[in-house]
Amino acid sequence: MTTSVRIPLMAANWKMHLSIAEGVAFIAKLHELLGNPQDREVLIAPPFTHLWPLREPMAAAGFSLAAQNCHWETQGAFTGEVSLTMIAETGCRYVIVGHSERRHIFGESDAWIGRKTAAALSRGVVPIVCIGEKIEEREAGLTEEVLRRQLTAGLEGLRVDTPEKLVIAYEPVWAIGTGRTATPGQAQDAHAFVRGWLAQRFDKAVANGIRILYGGSVKPDNVDDLMAQPDIDGALVGGASLQADSFARIVQYKKSGKSP
Numbered sequence: 231m232t233t234s235v236r237i238p239l240m241a242a243n244w245k246m247h248l249s250i251a252e253g254v255a256f257i258a259k260l261h262e263l264l265g266n267p268q269d270r271e272v273l274i275a276p277p278f279t280h281l282w283p284l285r286e287p288m289a290a291a292g293f294s295l296a297a298q299n300c301h302w303e304t305q306g307a308f309t310g311e312v313s314l315t316m317i318a319e320t321g322c323r324y325v326i327v328g329h330s331e332r333r334h335i336f337g338e339s340d341a342w343i344g345r346k347t348a349a350a351l352s353r354g355v356v357p358i359v360c361i362g363e364k365i366e367e368r369e370a371g372l373t374e375e376v377l378r379r380q381l382t383a384g385l386e387g388l389r390v391d392t393p394e395k396l397v398i399a400y401e402p403v404w405a406i407g408t409g410r411t412a413t414p415g416q417a418q419d420a421h422a423f424v425r426g427w428l429a430q431r432f433d434k435a436v437a438n439g440i441r442i443l444y445g446g447s448v449k450p451d452n453v454d455d456l457m458a459q460p461d462i463d464g465a466l467v468g469g470a471s472l473q474a475d476s477f478a479r480i481v482q483y484k485k486s487g488k489s490p
């Protein structure tokens with residue numbers, strides 16, 4: 231059974247920022263600012279050490295918890311790694327996979343990202359698979375080729391029968407943490423390409439229900455125009471998600487004609 235209703239997903243990626251105490255205070259303030267929004271999902275991906283202590287405040291506020299990374303094995307001699315079984319135990323519904331900082335700072339390959347995605351799906355944790363081109367790739371007209379390659383490897387051999395099981399985040403590398411945002415038109419073109427690829431890879435109904443987030447310097451002053459695009463179903467926010475009032479404004483984007 232598939233549905234094409236896509237509940238907007240507004241996601242905060244805290245990266246390696248905020249203490250546990252600051253995280254608890256953030257959640258309380260965000261909850262106070264937002265109440266219990268019924269028409270959009272609010273997600274926070276804090277550092278690993280924060281997952282367990284933030285679990286209850288997050289659940290009480292009605293927010294979804296995500297890990298920022300994972301290992302594909304269940305257990306073993308992988309010093310410094312955290313498995314999806316461990317992540318699921320902390321109450322996470324989601325895991326970010328293949329963030330550009332993992333790809334470019336830590337050298338994660340497309341193949342590794344594919345293994346992580348497959349492992350997340352098999353353990354019932356929803357992968358948020360990040361893809362995106364570098365500036366030189368965009369300038370060389372290779373954006374779609376890069377996205378196709380990353381999607382093919384990242385979703386290798388997977389079966390996705392219901393759209394709720396997968397989220398894609400289009401994050402052009404040149405827009406992450408740079409203050410430079412894709413124009414709404416550039417983002418929409420990339421999202422439409424991704425949805426078309428998903429329709430071929432799975433089927434049209436599943437592709438129509440999969441949420442595709444945009445990430446890359448999303449701020450209170452550009453979120454409305456981005457969210458007005460028909461294939462943008464949410465945002466993955468780094469820098470502007472570190473203050474509750476700024477992230478609250480992003481979550482409360484103005485619909486400008488697009489109803490969730």
Ligand code: PEP
Pocket residue numbers: 243401405406407408409445446447448466467468469470
């Ligand atoms: C991110 O970390 O995924 C991100 C998009 O960061 P920023 O919003 O700071 O560009």
